[in-house]
Amino acid sequence: MGLTLDLARMLLSSRHHGDTPSPTCFRRVLTIGRQQLYLRPNDLDRLESEFDIGGAFNGFRTEWGEFCEPFLRQILDCESIDSIDHSDFEAATILHDLNQPVPAELHEQYDLVLDGGTLEHIFHLPTAISNYINMLAVGGTLVLGTNANNHCGHGFYQFSPELFFRVFSELNGFEKPTVVLVQHPFPGGELSSHTRCMVVTDPDELRQRVGLVNDQPTMIMVKARRSKRVEPFSSPIFQSDYQRQWSSHELHSTMQAATPPAPQGFVGHCRRFVGNTSRSIQSRLPTSLKRQINGRKQLKAYSFGNRKFYHRWIP
Structure with a gap:
């Protein structure tokens, strides 16, 4: 576990919050496990x-792979x-099994909680x-990879991105999180700086699942960023x-669903004609072919090419 180039970029971008001109203070920091630093000289440049x-x-x-405290x-x-x-x-400074609640004396002690690859290893x-x-x-910031x-x-x-949008929400005392998917060429994300970083749109905003x-x-x-004190998961997720x-x-159990408005104008009527024609043709196709068509549509939708779901991350 450790800090890759993109996690380092997220940390540096986190020093400025919104339109605040002065850097965010990360005076007190907690790393989840000792974090190694995977930065080469050209990454630092x-x-x-x-x-x-x-x-x-x-x-x-x-040195590549040294601990990140410096x-x-x-x-x-x-x-x-x-x-x-x-x-x-x-040689961690605090010994505690994170499957168990931390003692009260650790509550609200840190301006930055940093996890570069531990969460997936914790069962609870x-x-x-x-x-x-x-x-x-x-007022503190959580950064995790x-x-x-x-x-x-x-x-x-x-x-899934959905988990983090729902967990780090206003319901649990957080401002809207930034969620980024990072595609890398090797199973070890630290082995290459050639990555593709895409910001994920909140599925709740799109009113549909956001898949990849x-x-x-x-x-x-x-x-x-934690904006207020709320007991975690006091309301179900x-x-x-x-x-x-x-x-x-x-x-709908108390009122009849509204009829969608009819398309207006020449373009709207053309779209309706094309859509109705396409559905009519597909309804006559063999089931196996219809499945193939729907599967191809899903693959296209669940890709980084879907600009409703994803756009390039610029920290």
Whole structure:
């Protein structure tokens, strides 16, 4: 587990919140496990050219795979850095099994909680996420990177963007999170800086599921800012499309569904004609062919080429 180039970019972009001109303070930092730093000299040059942070990179050099504390101190100006782990094999400063609730003295102690690849290895997922939230101060930022697609066997879990949109929501005391999918060429995300980073649209905004079917390993990065104190998961978490269907069912049980408006104008009538003709033709096709057509439509929709779902991440 550790900081790749893209996670480092997310951290640096997190130093400025919204239109705030001054850097966000990451004075007190907690890393989930000891995080290694996977930055090459050209990666450092790239970060220095992308982010104007007053010459903080001057003289900074690191060996690939070393622990990240020097980077956090010099580049992010962090003052105190703790690490929490189940074992002391990497000399973490706090020993605790994140399958269990953290003690109250750790609550709201950190301005930045950083997980570069631990969450997928923790069995009691809701407890682990609750711990992350509880240890984060109000106004603090959570940054995490974990598995999305094509990492079967790496840990216990691979994650959907929907989970993080629903967990790090206003319901749990967070501002709207930034969720980014990072496609990389090798199973080890740290082995290459040639990645494709796409911001994910919240499925609740689109009122449909946002899926991805691809053939390369893909990790997911999340940045979430805690805006108020809320007991984690005091209200149940539901997938947005099911929540919408349940609400729609309750509405339709008391009123008749409205008839969609007829298309207006020449273009609207043309679209309606083409759509009706296409549906009429497909209805006469053999079932096997209809399945193939629908499957191809799904593959096209569940790709990075779907601009409703995804757009390029620019930190």
